[in-house]
Amino acid sequence: MHTLEQLRAGALQGITRLQLRAGLTEFPREIFNLADTLEILDLTGNALAALPDDLPRLHKLRILFCSNNRFTELPAMLGSMPALTMVGFKANQITSVPASALPPALRWLVLTDNRIEHLPDELGRRPAMQKLMLSGNRLKTLPDTMANLHQLELLRLAANAFEALPVWLTTLPRLAWLACAGNPWGAERAQAMSAAPAPLIDWGQLALQQQLGEGASGVIHRADWQHDGGSTPVAVKLYKGEMTSDGSPLNEMAACVAAGLHPHLIPVLGRIAGHPEQAQGLVMALLDPAFVNLAGPPSLASCTRDIYEDDKQLDWPAMLAIAQGVAAATAQLHERGILHGDLYAHNILHDNLGRCVLSDFGAAAFYDTATPDAAPLQQLEVRAFGLLLEELVQRCTPAAGGQPAALPHLTQLAQDCLAPPAERPMFAAITARLQQIAAQ
Known part of the structure; x- marks a missing residue:
């Protein structure tokens, strides 16, 4: 993490990656002093609603992160930046994606958790596109031109408004990772599978120990489950309840339960009931530390x-x-x-x-x-x-x-x-x- 003071004092000259989180409401013009070297610009977690029209002066910029800001439109000048390959605007308030905002060499686009209802046909004319993350928007359709994205490998469409998946979607030759839960498509099946039985385990029976890991959807702790006069070491995953790039954590919980028992899946012992903050969670078997x-x-x-x-x-x-x-x-x-x-x-x-x-x-x-x-x-x-x-x-x-x-x-x-x-x-x-x- 860098500071505005460092930037303004010229102490960052020659760097290739800049990360600023300082409650910014305006783009610091001093960033242009780094134009000859800057390749990655991370302005996530500020209060920006616009970028300067002369941003293409950052002629070496390959990656731009502007997530968790206040943008309502994907900035149009991005399309005139030939070196830009990755653009991340997660968790803004974006409703508009102009065709002119898509860089010609775009490889990875993150627009998760916005308010987008429509995407331009131009999106299907970005042949280098490999990774496209659109979960948590209001999309009902995708441009048919996307059938030409023959390099697309990962696509996130969860928590939108799709009544059906595009007919061409599963014909994409390199697509291997798809998230599409939380849409009207599949909702009936999801509702039925979400009802898969799992015992309820009272929060009061769980004594949390050290944290074992944390992902986008939740935090996993080791815990002792006190029941039937004894104690069983378990893993407890508490879901954050926030939209992730993959979709809703609650859908993840339903899928874990519906997956059933298998020697190569982590056994789910039950769902958590009675959490003081109404958090959702699962109690799972504790794996051998050798894993x-x-x-x-x-x-x-x-x-x-x-x-x-x-x-x-x-x-x-x-x-x-x-x-x-x-x-x-x-x-x-x-x-x-x-x-x-x-x-x-x-x-x-x-x-x-x-x-x-x-x-x-x-x-x-x-x-x-x-x-x-x-x-x-x-x-x-x-x-x-x-x-x-x-x-x-x-x-x-x-x-x-x-x-x-x-x-x-x-x-x-x-x-x-x-x-x-x-x-x-x-x-x-x-x-x-x-x-x-x-x-x-």
Whole structure:
């Protein structure tokens, strides 16, 4: 974090990234003194409603964050900034997105939690677009030109007003991660699945201990659950109740419950009742401390790709066990009409020995398995699994006797999962092929 005092004193000359949170109501003109080096500008958390028309003077600017401000329109001058590839205006009051506001090299656009009802056709004329986050708006349709976004890999449409998904959506060749819960589309199914039974656990029975983690949707603590004359160590997730880039945390909670029991999902023990601040939450089984994230989430540079430790390696049995476990868990989700929406290595917890669980249902959505949408939605998620398989194969440590004989079969399965949408196998077939590979 930087300060206005530093900026005005010239102490930031030569920096490539500037972050200012100072209750700004006007754009500090001193920022233009950094034009020859500045690549990332973060003005999140101020009180800005406009940017200067001469912002393109920042000719090296690649990334602009203006979330949690007071914008009502995406600034039109952004479209004349050829180096700008990422634009983030989450949690403003934006109602208008002019066609002229979209930079030609746009790769990643975040407009979550605004008031947008319409998007311009020009959005579909940004061929580099990989990541588009539109949850928490008032959209009923998307421009048909978006069918041409052949590089689009991640799309967030949750908590809008879609009566139906665009017919072209599941034909996008690279789309792998979709969040679409909280729309009239699928609402009936969601309501039915949200009623999935889960015991109520009184808040007074839970003694919270140390924090284990925090995500966009909530905070996880270790806790002791005092019941039946004894105490059970558990994990407690308290939801923030705020709109995230993936959608509503309450939908996430419903999906966790509806997913049911599976060896590769974290068991839900119950819902919290009687929280003093009416917070929503789940009580879940406490994982062995040996479980860690398989990878870290994507970075600004990688955009849609997870970040692995440089020396991350898995032996063949552990790698294959992870692939089998995740495929089996995802197959159960789709049998129950649940699209995970965020099937990534950073949402897989493992112990380096092959034990693993698929976690984080923040992007999950319910769908009717009896409708024509069902197979294309599952095949969309199959692409995400194919990318995961590729990453696992890349990190497979050769055995002492050399490459496992079955490794080419796993590589072929990954390629099949990355085929054109209609040609991809379903998860039931994937789990069967993995069993055959394991038996070789």
